[in-house]
Amino acid sequence: MKDEPIKGRWSHCSPCRLSIHTILTKPPTVCPFCQSQLEVRPEAVPVATPDPDISPRNGASAHRRTGRLENRSLALAIAMISLILLTLAVVIKLRNVEFYWYQPWINAYSLAVGLFILSRFILAAFYTAPPDVGFLPTAAVIVAARNEEEAIGKTIARIYAEGYPRDRLEVIVVNDGSTDGTFKEMRLAQARHPTLTVVNFEQNKGKRHGMAVGALLARAEFLIYVDSDSFLMPGSIRKVLQGLADPTVAAVAGHTDVENVAVNALTRMQDVRYFVSYRVMKAAESVFGAVSCCPGCFSAYRKACVLNVLDRWLHQRFLGRYCTYGDDRSLTNFLLRDYRVLYDDEALATTIVPERWSHYIRQQARWKRSWIRELFFAGRWFWRKHPIAAVSWYAMTLLPLLAPLVMLHALLVGPLLSGRPPVFYIGGVLLVTLLWSFYYLEKTGRRHWWAGFLFTLTYIFFFAWQGYYSLFTVRMTKWGTR
DSSP states (O other): OOOOOOEEEEEEETTTTEEEEESSSOOOSBOTTTOOBOEEEEEEOOOOOOOOOOSOSTTOOSSOTTOOOSOHHHHHHHHHHHHHHHHHHHHHHHHHHHTGGGSHHHHHHHHHHHHHHHHHHHHHHTOOOOOOOOOOOOEEEEEEESSOTTTHHHHHHHHHHSOOOGGGEEEEEEEESOSSSHHHHHHHHHHHSTTOEEEEESSOOOHHHHHHHHHHHOOSSEEEEEOTTEEEOTTHHHHHHGGGGSTTEEEEEEEEEETTTTSOHHHHHHHHHHHHIIIIIIHHHHTTTBOSOOOTTEEEEEHHHHHHHHHHHHTOEETTEEOOSOHHHHHHHHHHTTSEEEEEEEEEEEEOOOOSHHHHHHHHHHHHHHHHHHHHHHTTTGGGSOHHHHHHHHHHHHHHHHHHHHHHIIIIIHHHHHOOOOHHHHHHHHHHHHHHHHHHHHHHOOSGGGHHHHHHHHIIIIIHHHHHHHHHTTTOOOOSOO
């Protein structure tokens, strides 16, 4: 005789066109959005099948991927070379001072960029991860997904395999009107893990609504947002929560590496970029409790703080239109205004990055639009933060906007007018690229440090200019990569 199917609960809100599916978790009685009474009835749950393979993809290392080079002699040699490169970079910048008035604006910009990059490495050297104080609060992991049928099963499986105490863990996944098999994969995962709560939007509402419904349904004290194509490493939930033991901290960004790093040169380039942006840029910001963006890949939040800004964040408008992208940066800014935001390089996850240039270009345009939009919001109050953090933030805002014009003059207009090649400018750029590429090699032990040069080349010839395109198309609300 066949086993009887597992019974669950189907809770439905007709006005909001959403349903909530539960098995062992107590179902809600009212809609989290409109507060109307939910229609509730029993439903069958699919037969449980084994979890998908949760091993790292395409050769991504399963161990701590931020470990240093094992060959200490090589690591020492790289450190010495980096010191030499740093000295050469300083010499080039001093030359900018010596010949300042020949090209005052170019030299001023070059000096500012050099000082900014140097300050990031110096501040990052003072960074320490939030200590493990044994903090074990209740936590809800929330995943909003749209058309992620290939990855969502593994994402959920990795959350449950992460190791956080089950009696303190909630997991809520949201299907945002997918047109593929994402919802089916969520229900299959629920059969394997009956404490999972599945929310289904009958039509696409946007990632913010997915994140918001998770916050409103969660009973836990803290929220952890994980992207639908990101995968937690063992112990990451406990570690990312330690910084939130401090009541002045509203959010903590975990550290994310590239899952599909071995696919091609583009994914390797993103691996270098991810590591430097986290371990240098976010680490420097974290020293002052002023991390400017908690990435959607993997970040933790104090639920009370999120609920306090939820309505304003959910209905944020810019130039007359609702904001439909840049959810992570926007939420961070809403909290950073009144609280501290940290980064924990010991709370680890991996994420799948674009493997095609067309996908990557659209992603970068979307990220730049959100960055530009948030400048108008955060720029009004960031000056109240620690003076060093404030100066760094405004510099990080202004310098990329000026970069294309400076590069155009330094690489094309200047040489044409003077008849001299831009040797010192190119030399400075190459030295800085070598510096962060060797830093990446020494810290991770990964051999594709050369991909840092690919990022520099593509930035100079394309992505720096894409910022202007994003500025003129900032009112666009299309997701861009879905």
